Amino acid sequence: MKKKRGFAIALVIVSVVLALSLTACSGWFSNNSDPSRYFIDIGTVDDARTASIVANNTIASCVRIITEYKNGSSIVSTSASSGFVITEDGYVLTNRHCVIRYSTTGSDTPMFASDKPMSANYSVVFADNKEYSASLVAYSSSADLAVLKINSLNLPLISSGVKFQALVFETEEDLYYGQRVFTIGNPENIGLILTELTIASPAMRLNKNDAHDTVILDGNINHGNSGGPLFNSYSRICGIVYARIEGANKDTYGIGCAISTDVIIDFLDSIKNADINYKTTPATTGSGDVA
Numbered sequence: 001m002k003k004k005r006g007f008a009i010a011l012v013i014v015s016v017v018l019a020l021s022l023t024a025c026s027g028w029f030s031n032n033s034d035p036s037r038y039f040i041d042i043g044t045v046d047d048a049r050t051a052s053i054v055a056n057n058t059i060a061s062c063v064r065i066i067t068e069y070k071n072g073s074s075i076v077s078t079s080a081s082s083g084f085v086i087t088e089d090g091y092v093l094t095n096r097h098c099v100i101r102y103s104t105t106g107s108d109t110p111m112f113a114s115d116k117p118m119s120a121n122y123s124v125v126f127a128d129n130k131e132y133s134a135s136l137v138a139y140s141s142s143a144d145l146a147v148l149k150i151n152s153l154n155l156p157l158i159s160s161g162v163k164f165q166a167l168v169f170e171t172e173e174d175l176y177y178g179q180r181v182f183t184i185g186n187p188e189n190i191g192l193i194l195t196e197l198t199i200a201s202p203a204m205r206l207n208k209n210d211a212h213d214t215v216i217l218d219g220n221i222n223h224g225n226s227g228g229p230l231f232n233s234y235s236r237i238c239g240i241v242y243a244r245i246e247g248a249n250k251d252t253y254g255i256g257c258a259i260s261t262d263v264i265i266d267f268l269d270s271i272k273n274a275d276i277n278y279k280t281t282p283a284t285t286g287s288g289d290v291a
Helices: 002-025 035-039 042-061 261-270
Strands: 062-071 074-085 091-094 119-126 131-139 146-150 180-185 193-204 214-218 229-231 237-244 255-260
Touching: 042 062, 042 074, 042 180, 042 193, 042 229, 062 091, 074 180, 119 146, 180 237, 193 255, 237 261, 255 261
Parallel strands: none
Antiparallel strands: 062 074, 062 119, 074 091, 091 146, 119 131, 131 146, 180 193, 180 229, 193 214, 214 255, 229 237, 237 255
């Protein structure tokens, strides 16, 4: 009789323990009882947060660039593009084709080596709609890059310590296939817009005569995005958008092109007529200030 009673008690204890284990595993005794917590797409949540952080960290350094090309004193055409501040004293990086045009060809490529670019008025417009005139400092003949400088005559407060927010170049991490990146630009001159992109190829030579590899982007790149910064998830510059690929019938969509950071830095270091104190992530080489 005692053996039967002991067996029954043991059976009850085992049943209770098993029930408690099952209910605990199901979350009934935890603060988070939702089983779906095991299936949350963490990547999606992090991506949404990252996009917001990148935008808020960098928007104050991104600009619209308005270029008015002149023939003598008359304005003959206007273009709108993108750019970004790379130094606290107002140097702005953009694409050559955004700010250079030759009357002989109507593009940023001259017909003859002796051709001179058209004169132009340059304006940079920040996200808060503050607009400043700028001057062309330098441009590259081999890469689609150019530098403007915000005119200090329009900025009486600069001498009192007011500085621009400069972006930082990434020099420690290489781009990789499938990496999610971001750009802020001025597509169709409607204002500064954040676009999420994917690295389709970190380095591709589109044409055998190209001076450098091109970063291929999968995403929505439009006219006006040229000159916009390419950001990684740490809000650092990992390139500059310069084109989108179009088919023979203009029927190719969603493929963009960017110039990598190392090409940009080589260009900045080659400029001899300006002291451009750009910032980079810690690196053993380079003339940029360490950030």
